[in-house]
Amino acid sequence: MQYFTDFKIHKKILSQLQSAYEKNKLAHAYLFYGSEGTGKEATALELAKLLNCEDEQSKPCNKCNVCNKINKLNHPDLKYIFPISSKWKPEDISKRNSNKSQNIFAPIDQEGVTNISIDKIRELKNETKYPPYESKQKVYIITEADKMNRESANSFLKLLEEPPDYLTLILITSSKNVLLDTIRSRCRSIYFPRLSNDESMEVVKNFHPIDDKILKVIKFSQGNLKKVFGSLEEDYETKQKLVLTFLRAAASGSAVKISDAVDDMFKKRDKNYLVEILNLIILWFQDVNHLNTLNEEKTVINFDFITELTNFSNAYSKSDFEQIINILEEAIQNIKRNIYAPLLLTVLALRIKESLIKK
Numbered sequence: 359m360q361y362f363t364d365f366k367i368h369k370k371i372l373s374q375l376q377s378a379y380e381k382n383k384l385a386h387a388y389l390f391y392g393s394e395g396t397g398k399e400a401t402a403l404e405l406a407k408l409l410n411c412e413d414e415q416s417k418p419c420n421k422c423n424v425c426n427k428i429n430k431l432n433h434p435d436l437k438y439i440f441p442i443s444s445k446w447k448p449e450d451i452s453k454r455n456s457n458k459s460q461n462i463f464a465p466i467d468q469e470g471v472t473n474i475s476i477d478k479i480r481e482l483k484n485e486t487k488y489p490p491y492e493s494k495q496k497v498y499i500i501t502e503a504d505k506m507n508r509e510s511a512n513s514f515l516k517l518l519e520e521p522p523d524y525l526t527l528i529l530i531t532s533s534k535n536v537l538l539d540t541i542r543s544r545c546r547s548i549y550f551p552r553l554s555n556d557e558s559m560e561v562v563k564n565f566h567p568i569d570d571k572i573l574k575v576i577k578f579s580q581g582n583l584k585k586v587f588g589s590l591e592e593d594y595e596t597k598q599k600l601v602l603t604f605l606r607a608a609a610s611g612s613a614v615k616i617s618d619a620v621d622d623m624f625k626k627r628d629k630n631y632l633v634e635i636l637n638l639i640i641l642w643f644q645d646v647n648h649l650n651t652l653n654e655e656k657t658v659i660n661f662d663f664i665t666e667l668t669n670f671s672n673a674y675s676k677s678d679f680e681q682i683i684n685i686l687e688e689a690i691q692n693i694k695r696n697i698y699a700p701l702l703l704t705v706l707a708l709r710i711k712e713s714l715i716k717k
């Protein structure tokens with residue numbers, strides 16, 4: 359028997375699951391935890407398929423009826439639970455499901471998403487009374503399990519105490535500590551480490567041909583696949599342009615240029631978007647710092663801007679780039695604290711100007 363031949367990440371975790379499966383020692387409740395975008399949901403689907411795949415040579419085969427239905431999140435014995443927003447209509451929920459069924463690694467718009475409601479948990483519990491409809495094992499995946507409020511969590515606890523034999527529960531979280539102790543202690547915990555660039559590439563190549571732009575997105579996403587797919591969806595070029603315009607304006611010290619650059623950045627009026635742009639500016643300065651101190655081109659992340667980076671690094675080689683990175687990190691904290699962004703960005707530009715020392 360071959361196992362998980364199509365799944366190229368988290369080989370260690372897979373072999374752990376495989377060996378438990380062969381010994382008939384899989385747990386009835388798992389807690390998959392680790393930082394965002396490490397493929398926890400995708401691995402949960404692999405486990406669901408392993409338990410139910412009809413193929414006798416290779417599990418999961420990704421060809422049989424069961425595997426196909428699970429991959430499409432459309433199997434009657436698979437329940438996929440996630441927090442929703444009270445403003446969502448039924449079509450918003452089906453849209454979320456359809457996005458995830460096309461790419462389980464894709465990020466989800468979190469606007470207004472609050473919690474996993476007690477009603478949803480009650481519905482789940484009610485469902486568990488019946489054995490599987492079509493397959494061997496029912497699998498319930500509860501994603502962002504930390505978003506169960508106290509009421510939902512307590513209700514869920516009853517299910518964890520005595521799950522029927524035909525049920526496997528998989529809780530997923532990137533904030534393990536928010537979960538109730540009583541929930542954590544009843545699950546077998548599996549930690550998901552950050553993905554390497556090679557692992558990220560293995561996943562991404564199933565959706566996009568790998569080119570220089572994608573390689574760069576993978577590098578700056580640092581093992582977070584949600585970030586990778588989010589960046590590929592959103593206009594990556596636009597963001598890079600904002601970064602360069604802001605840096606040029608800051609370096610010029612011109613009030614008009616700074617004011618225009620700040621207006622452009624704040625057009626979306628989106629705090630998270632600003633944080634992303636500032637993180638890209640930090641990457642820019644990290645690159646400049648690498649070039650300046652190590653003179654190593656191969657560690658540079660923004661390799662499509664190597665000329666601009668080299669010019670910048672040469673022009674301001676006497677600057678304390680680490681200090682500038684600190685200033686940027688401070689600005690990110692302040693944006694998260696809801697300080698008025700246009701003012702903050704203007705001050706930031708001036709502080710960067712102050713710290714840039716020409717050769």
Ligand SMILES: [Zn+2]
Binds near residue numbers: 412418419420426
């Ligand atoms: Zn199969």
